Amino acid sequence: MADWISGLEAIVGRPYVLTHPKALKTYAQDGYTLSAGIPRAVVLPGNAEEARRAVQHLHHHGIPVVARGAGTSLSGGAIPTPDAVVMHFSRMRTIHHIDWENRIVQVDPGVVNAEVSRAIEPHGYFYAPDPSSQQACTIGGNFAENSGGPHCLKYGVTVNHIVMADVILANGDLVRVGNLAGDPEGLDWLGALVGSEGTLGIAVQLWLRMTASPKHSRTLAALFDEVSEASRAVSDVISAGIVPAALEMMDHLAVQAVERGAYPVGYPPDLAAVLLIELDGDPLTVEADVNAVMEIMAHHRVRQIREAQSVAERQLWWANRKTAFGAMGLISPNYYVQDGVIPRHLLPDALAFIDDTAHRYDIRIANVFHAGDGNLHPLLLYNGSDSREVERVQEAGLDILAYCVKQGGSITGEHGIGLEKLDAMRFQFSEAELAAHNALKRVFDPDGRLNPGKLLPTPGRCIDYRPF
Amino acid sequence: MITMTLDQCVHCGLCLSSCPTYQQTGVEMESPRGRLVLLELWTKDSEPHDAVEAQWLDDCLDCRACEAVCPAHVPTGHLVEEWRGHQAGSTPSLRLMRLLTFFLGSSKGLAWFQRFARWSQHPLGRFLVRRWLTWWPDSPARLQRGLPAHINRRLSRHRIASDPPQSHTAFLFVGCVMDTVYADTNQHTADLLRMAGFRVTVDPRQRCCGALHWHNGQPAQAQTWAQENIEAFEASGASVIVVNAAGCLSTLREYPELLRGTPWEARARHFSAAVRDALEVLSDEPLPHLSEQPTPVTIHDACHHVHAQGIFKESRILLQRAGYRIQEMANSTRCCGSAGIYNLTHPEMSQALLRDKIEGIPHGVDIISAANPGCLLHIQQGLVTQGKHVLAEHPIDLVWRAYRTAGYLPSMTTKEGGTARG
Ligand SMILES: Cc1cc2nc3c(=O)[nH]c(=O)nc-3n(C[C@H](O)[C@H](O)[C@H](O)COP(=O)(O)OP(=O)(O)OC[C@H]3O[C@@H](n4cnc5c(N)ncnc54)[C@H](O)[C@@H]3O)c2cc1C
Numbered sequence: 001m002a003d004w005i006s007g008l009e010a011i012v013g014r015p016y017v018l019t020h021p022k023a024l025k026t027y028a029q030d031g032y033t034l035s036a037g038i039p040r041a042v043v044l045p046g047n048a049e050e051a052r053r054a055v056q057h058l059h060h061h062g063i064p065v066v067a068r069g070a071g072t073s074l075s076g077g078a079i080p081t082p083d084a085v086v087m088h089f090s091r092m093r094t095i096h097h098i099d100w101e102n103r104i105v106q107v108d109p110g111v112v113n114a115e116v117s118r119a120i121e122p123h124g125y126f127y128a129p130d131p132s133s134q135q136a137c138t139i140g141g142n143f144a145e146n147s148g149g150p151h152c153l154k155y156g157v158t159v160n161h162i163v164m165a166d167v168i169l170a171n172g173d174l175v176r177v178g179n180l181a182g183d184p185e186g187l188d189w190l191g192a193l194v195g196s197e198g199t200l201g202i203a204v205q206l207w208l209r210m211t212a213s214p215k216h217s218r219t220l221a222a223l224f225d226e227v228s229e230a231s232r233a234v235s236d237v238i239s240a241g242i243v244p245a246a247l248e249m250m251d252h253l254a255v256q257a258v259e260r261g262a263y264p265v266g267y268p269p270d271l272a273a274v275l276l277i278e279l280d281g282d283p284l285t286v287e288a289d290v291n292a293v294m295e296i297m298a299h300h301r302v303r304q305i306r307e308a309q310s311v312a313e314r315q316l317w318w319a320n321r322k323t324a325f326g327a328m329g330l331i332s333p334n335y336y337v338q339d340g341v342i343p344r345h346l347l348p349d350a351l352a353f354i355d356d357t358a359h360r361y362d363i364r365i366a367n368v369f370h371a372g373d374g375n376l377h378p379l380l381l382y383n384g385s386d387s388r389e390v391e392r393v394q395e396a397g398l399d400i401l402a403y404c405v406k407q408g409g410s411i412t413g414e415h416g417i418g419l420e421k422l423d424a425m426r427f428q429f430s431e432a433e434l435a436a437h438n439a440l441k442r443v444f445d446p447d448g449r450l451n452p453g454k455l456l457p458t459p460g461r462c463i464d465y466r467p468f
Numbered sequence: 469m470i471t472m473t474l475d476q477c478v479h480c481g482l483c484l485s486s487c488p489t490y491q492q493t494g495v496e497m498e499s500p501r502g503r504l505v506l507l508e509l510w511t512k513d514s515e516p517h518d519a520v521e522a523q524w525l526d527d528c529l530d531c532r533a534c535e536a537v538c539p540a541h542v543p544t545g546h547l548v549e550e551w552r553g554h555q556a557g558s559t560p561s562l563r564l565m566r567l568l569t570f571f572l573g574s575s576k577g578l579a580w581f582q583r584f585a586r587w588s589q590h591p592l593g594r595f596l597v598r599r600w601l602t603w604w605p606d607s608p609a610r611l612q613r614g615l616p617a618h619i620n621r622r623l624s625r626h627r628i629a630s631d632p633p634q635s636h637t638a639f640l641f642v643g644c645v646m647d648t649v650y651a652d653t654n655q656h657t658a659d660l661l662r663m664a665g666f667r668v669t670v671d672p673r674q675r676c677c678g679a680l681h682w683h684n685g686q687p688a689q690a691q692t693w694a695q696e697n698i699e700a701f702e703a704s705g706a707s708v709i710v711v712n713a714a715g716c717l718s719t720l721r722e723y724p725e726l727l728r729g730t731p732w733e734a735r736a737r738h739f740s741a742a743v744r745d746a747l748e749v750l751s752d753e754p755l756p757h758l759s760e761q762p763t764p765v766t767i768h769d770a771c772h773h774v775h776a777q778g779i780f781k782e783s784r785i786l787l788q789r790a791g792y793r794i795q796e797m798a799n800s801t802r803c804c805g806s807a808g809i810y811n812l813t814h815p816e817m818s819q820a821l822l823r824d825k826i827e828g829i830p831h832g833v834d835i836i837s838a839a840n841p842g843c844l845l846h847i848q849q850g851l852v853t854q855g856k857h858v859l860a861e862h863p864i865d866l867v868w869r870a871y872r873t874a875g876y877l878p879s880m881t882t883k884e885g886g887t888a889r890g
């Protein structure tokens with residue numbers, strides 16, 4: 001057995017180094033299924049020190065490391081290059097300390113997002129970033145992707161909620177970035193690391209902000225017969241100065257899928273679009289906001305507005321919305337979700353463009369997205385065994401991203417660049433800007449050992465990724 | 469080989485956190501998504517398969533927690549079960565299955581099973597169990613510790629008197645382990661059904677539901693028993709089949725799948741449509757509200773209730789109505805590790821899950837309710853081993869005891885006098 005493997009085993013214990021060929025194949029993908037890569041080995045550290053020593057050890061042997069949380073990334077962030085070792089954080093999932101006075105929760109990187117809220121909710125707090133994958137995705141993954149969620153419209157995304165982190169650098173050094181006060185001193189290193197997709201450092205301990213639960217909240221579902229009216233209603237809500245806690249949209253095809261999924265709520269099958277709107281705060285403001293929203297909806301020929309009548313009903317509506325991507329499996333063998341952002345007032349145009357793209361490439365596209373912040377999620381449906389359709393889907397995807405950039409938006413709202421959007425980085429950034437990115441990368445990781453081949457396009461990409 | 473569709477999985481990973489074996493091991497191969505990859509490799513890959521891979525698949529508890537949360541309705545538990553069916557003879561459970569076919573296969577076998585269970589509680593019997601069963605890891609001996617303090621002398625099927633059939637008649641499905649070790653619980657179910665206005669019939673020809681055989685690579689045996697159960701129900705004239713064991717409930721409802729493609733399929737569908745859980749039936753009936761008792765109860769939700777059938781609130785409604793104060797435990801819906809004969813075939817994983825389950829019991833609670841014989845035996849065994857003064861009891865027994873204490877249930881139908889557990 002290779003030296004470096006026995007070395008790893010000595011650090012984390014034998015059962016926690018995987019080399020069986022079939023085991024490695026189960027680590028070949030994450031939530032992005034247009035690509036795959038089989039790692040050399042998988043290592044599961046039990047604590048921060050083991051993780052640090054493992055990274056140091058691999059560094060000595062010149063072996064790249066790809067961190068993995070729950071593998072729910074939608075951009076292939078956790079797909080390893082074939083020569084890399086995957087560091088899986090599933091064993092590190094303890095909530096270490098809840099500091100009620102400073103409202104900080106200290107967690108391992110493998111803690112599941114929803115567990116954090118579950119631990120503090122009984123005391124009137126919650127952890128605000130709520131990606132739709134929150135029942136499974138980890139805080140380490142959220143850190144790396146700077147994840148958002150429906151409720152980030154009002155409360156902000158991950159970078160606003162991590163105040164401090166212990167991070168392992170490429171050579172195995174452990175550094176602490178940020179501070180408990182939550183104000184960066186000097187350059188904001190933490191800000192640079194959040195969203196760096198595991199390419200600058202690996203988080204082994206994180207300190208999260210808790211947010212006080214709103215006193216009062218109301219959830220509405222507005223049912224529309226026309227997508228364009230629904231999207232105009234969104235623009236109007238925002239321009240009226242209302243800041244909903246969440247403002248989400250699903251179109252006809254998406255509603256068809258979720259209604260067949262694990263949490264059907266009984267949306268009429270002929271619906272063109274549904275808007276989910278949540279308003280929270282003190283009861284008087286909420287009351288006023290609800291009335292204003294109702295008026296705007298009426299203005300846009302809403303068919304019906306429902307209000308969640310109980311906590312259980314509200315939770316059901318959100319579960320229905322949050323499992324939408326997975327429910328695509330019920331209407332298509334595969335899907336490719338995009339993450340482009342557009343200025344909110346262009347929502348009606350963007351949806352028309354997406355619809356047009358679907359026709360041009362002869363594919364089906366469902367839309368489920370964070371309407372309130374203009375973060376689109378077109379779901380391009382395809383059959384993985386039809387290679388021509390796969391190509392059409394990839395091209396259609398690039399078209400949509402190019403459109404977003406042209407309209408003054410961006411290629412990713414929250415799912416990251418990963419492998420998936422490497423080519424699209426060139427739409428967004430000039431060569432000079434990309435060079436600046438690369439310069440920063442070299443400061444942290446001069447030898448390119450941390451999650452190589454992700455996030456930053458390298459000229460003449462030659463890594464051998466192949467479909468599974 | 470695997471006939472069900474594997475490509476419905478979109479690899480979203482939302483099932484990971486619900487899977488007990490992934491929680492325990494942390495490795496992707498022991499997760500639902502990983503198992504689907506392994507199954508796909510097993511069917512398509514030309515590379516040879518080895519025992520290690522088989523173990524990752526075979527570690528699946530078939531608890532269905534992943535199926536309940538999967539947005540694409542991928543039937544991972546079922547798929548692994550189907551795979552297991554094709555591996556018959558190579559999984560470690562086979563030796564045990566032969567023994568179980570004898571014990572569970574007839575009233576006579578069941579009577580022997582009951583006798584053994586009773587004997588094993590004598591000091592001498594306990595000693596012999598340890599001596600005899602040395603060939604198997606110490607799990608059966610351990611399981612013996614989980615037996616209830618009192619085991620009846622007769623099978624419940626022979627004990628419970630049947631009412632003459634009329635409309636509103638319930639066919640009481642007595643099961644195998646329930647019929648022997650938990651015979652009293654069957655009696656209590658009949659009593660409560662009568663209190664709720666049902667007539668009860670118990671056909672002694674009914675068979676084990678077949679779950680253990682079906683789930684452990686012997687579907688043919690399970691099919692034969694299924695047919696006999698269908699015949700018994702059809703002959704009874706009853707309108708509803710009432711079951712008080714979560715595992716049996718799930719299996720009886722899946723008879724159409726078990727008998728798919730056979731001439732029995734249509735009858736199986738008719739049968740499964742009539743199957744209802746005792747907790748469902750009783751929580752729908754207007755049983756009287758009793759005033760609250762001081763003893764708190766916590767609830768373990770059997771996998772085959774909560775994940776496979778969506779039964780969750782029923783036990784809570786019933787227990788609360790009978791005056792119990794419910795104090796919820798952490799992870800009440802996570803598998804306790806019993807899972808059919810899993811606790812015998814996979815002692816390590818099973819014990820790890822059991823430790824977590826027992827740790828979740830809130831401080832100061834002395835009763836944990838569980839509506840499945842496998843869970844009851846397994847959890848009680850863990851409690852005894854850890855020296856905890858907590859009892860695992862079937863919610864039906866708890867509810868029966870409350871109504872009986874309150875004077876609602878005279879010892880009306882018990883042929884054999886009072887019961888120690890009651
Ligand atoms: C159904 C579904 C819905 C989703 N909805 C949303 C949504 O609403 N909003 C949203 O933002 N995202 C969403 N996502 C995407 C995904 O869940 C997030 O990107 C999430 O943060 C990934 O977490 P993970 O634990 O699965 O990380 P992984 O997928 O395992 O890894 C993601 C990236 O993080 C890196 N990484 C993991 N752990 C660490 C660590 N400790 N240190 C450094 N780097 C690390 C990996 O190398 C990789 O590059 C969704 C995904 C799915 C499947």
Ligand code: SF4
Nearest residue numbers: 477478480481483538
């Ligand atoms: S089994 Fe279901 S929940 Fe699990 S990864 Fe596949 S689609 Fe997602």
Ligand code: SF4
Nearest residue numbers: 487529531532534545
């Ligand atoms: S049935 Fe249970 S043990 Fe098996 S994969 Fe699903 S959740 Fe895991």
